[in-house]
Amino acid sequence: MKQARKPNSVPLASGRYFVLMGLLSCAFVALFARAVYLQVDKSEDLTGKADSRSVRNKEIVTHRGVILDRNGIELAVSVPVKSVWVDVTEIMKKSPTLAEEDWNRLAVIAKKTPRVFKQWLVKRKGRQFAWVARHLDPKTASMVKTLDLPGVYMRDEFRRYYPSAEITAHLIGFTDVDDRGREGLEKAYDDLLSGETGEEKVRLDLQRRVIEQQELIKEAEKGQDLQLSIDSRIQAIAYKALKTAVLKHRARSGALVMIDVETSEVLALLSQPSYNPNRFDSRHSKLTRNSAFVDSFEPGSTAKPLTVASALESGVVKASSKINTAPGRMRLNGYWVKDGKNHGVLDVTGVLQKSSNVGVSKLAHLMSDEEFLSTFYQVGFGVDTASGFPGESSGRMNFRENWSDIEKANVSFGYGFMVTPVQLAQAYAVLGAYGIKRPLSLLKLDQVEQGKQVLSKKVSRQVIKMMETVVGDGGTGQKAKVYGYRIAGKTGTARKADSGAYGDQYAVFFAGLAPVSKPKIAMVVFVNEPGSEEYYAGDVAAPVFAKVAAETLRLLNIKPDQVEVVAASDRAKGNNNG
Incomplete structure (x- = not known):
């Protein structure tokens, strides 16, 4: 039997082995040396190059402050939204690989046809940033995210939302697509509401998504909140009543202003027709115009209480003085001043109750020009209210020296x-505060200003008592009555000038105070160019005052001051129940 042969042994070391190990060792040493070189000597240079490609300073978006009513109800808030932008350079590089269907979807989001959208991109060739669509709704934003197209990105933004929409539109205003105030209080207090954006250093991936937050450079500051003086409950009541009247009488426009007599805070302010500030397509200039602040009109007979106040202040008459208005007309400088009918001899109260043009004209001519106009200027006519509302008009009180008797007469009953409407409401608030004028405020006040006594308390009380007869039996403003409350006010129906002459269009007012025993609210209702058969202020504006005043006084928990009427009603109810 043959013995098995031992296999040939492999030597533990050979020349080739040492050569291979030497080469591998050299390679590892070279790699290590290279790594050390890159990590130590070239570290800053390479880090800088990497950061230049992936590290960016990113804006930290902040939102505007909230606008609140006096009771803390939100009137303007900011809601987070997504906006789409594109890196045109990146899209141009990858455009051949984009599916036609994806292009079509993106074009729809941009509200363009595919052909127009591609042309739009070509015109922006070389840009690294271009907006495609702003403030997307959640469904559209989700669709864009699903597309996941190269060069198409989304950014977080905020959009303004107005919960009360048309009801407060003219007062609050609105912001533009960049969240800057463009109308109303949004514009007036833009700096306060806007706040300041922040900035941070972040690292992005290839899809420009944030994968690392490296450093906070500047902290974002939220805009300050703004609390207004208006009561949204009263604003809603006034909006409904005024809109109903404007539609019913086919009027061109209207406005309503309500002021707290005790503080001079604005409780309600609106114009008609209104618009929805949440919709960009409804913000037409004709609709966004705030008539209460911007438009000025001849006040007509609502100015007569001021003429009477001037006469009482100057001492040329007393409340019991008699004025002969017969035969219901008088001729001045070749022009007639007329009343609706011959009222004969009236006391000063009767002049207001019957709204006698002849009566107030005679009162005006008993005074010097300075005495006559003093009350008009003292209550704020001729200057704006300093409310800060953008574009507020100061009206017009330009009278030439040595004016004629007819010009003076015209002013006495509200022409010339x-x-x-805001100025007129402020004037009546001065009367309601017994001659004290306080700065008008659109913001809720923590402390009421003392104000300035511009009319005597006695005269103010006398004029208020006279105006109460206007709403009573035989007066022109009987439809302004409010059950359980004593109301003082004045109607005004003024012809509007057209091409230098007075035409057949009217501006009608009702200005009033409630309750008479201790005035709390001053309100002006204005309706411009009513087109119905009823066009007098007593038929058009006075009912609006009654509706709004009645609900407001109950909301504010103001005790009824027409005690005898309430008591009689309660007795009648008791008898019926018995």
Whole structure:
């Protein structure tokens, strides 16, 4: 039997082995040396190059402050939204690989046809940033995210939302697509509401998504909140009543202003027709115009209480003085001043109750020009209210020296000068505060200003008592009555000038105070160019005052001051129940 042969042994070391190990060792040493070189000597240079490609300073978006009513109800808030932008350079590089269907979807989001959208991109060739669509709704934003197209990105933004929409539109205003105030209080207090954006250093991936937050450079500051003086409950009541009247009488426009007599805070302010500030397509200039602040009109007979106040202040008459208005007309400088009918001899109260043009004209001519106009200027006519509302008009009180008797007469019953509804409301608030004028405020006040006594308390009380007869039996404003409350006010129906002459169009007012025993609210209702058969202020504006005042006084928990009426009603109810 043959013995098995031992296999040939492999030597533990050979020349080739040592050569291979030497080469591998050299390679590892070279790699290590290279790594050390890159990590130590070239570290800053390479890090800089990497950061230049992936590290960016990113804006930290902040939102505007909230606008609130006096009770803390939100009137303007900011909601987070997504906007789409494109890196045109990146899209141009990868455009051949984009599916036609994806292009079509992106074009729809941009509200363009595919052909127009591609042309739009070509015109922006070389740009690294271009907006495609702003403030997307959640469904559209989700669709864009699903597309996941190269060069198409989304950014977080905020959009303004107005919960009360048309009801507060003219007062609050709105912001543009860049969230800057463009109308109303949004514009007036833009710096306060805007806040300041922040900035941080972040690292992005290839899809420009944030994968690392490296450093906070500047902290974002939220805009300050703004609390207004208006009561959204009263604003809603006034909106409904005024809109109903404007539609019913086919009027061109209207406005309503309500002021807290005790503080001079604005409780309600609106114009008609209104618009929805949440919709960009409804923001037409004709609709966004705030008539209460911007438009001025001849106030007509609502100015007569101021003429009477001037006469009482100057001492040329007393409340019991008699004025002969017969035969219901008088001729001045070749022009007639007329009343609706011959009222004969009236006391000063009767002049207001019957709204006698002849009566107030005679009162005006008993005074010097300075005495006559003093009350008009003292209550704020001729200057804006300093409310800060953008574009507020100061009206017009320009009278030439040595004016004629007819010009002076015209002013006495509300022609020949112009005021805004806000100015007229402020004037009546001065009467309601017994001659104290306080700065008008659109913001809720923590402390009420003392104000300035511009009319005597006695005269103010006398004029208020006279205006109460206007709403009573035989007066022109009987439809302004409010059950259980004593109301003082004045109607005004003024012809509007057209091409230098007075035409057949009217501006009608009702200005009033409630309750008479201790005035709390001053309100002006204005309706411009009513087109119905009823066009007198007593039929058009006075009912609006009654509706709004009645609900407001109950909301504010103001005790009824027409005690005898309430008591009689309660007795009648008791008898019926018995």
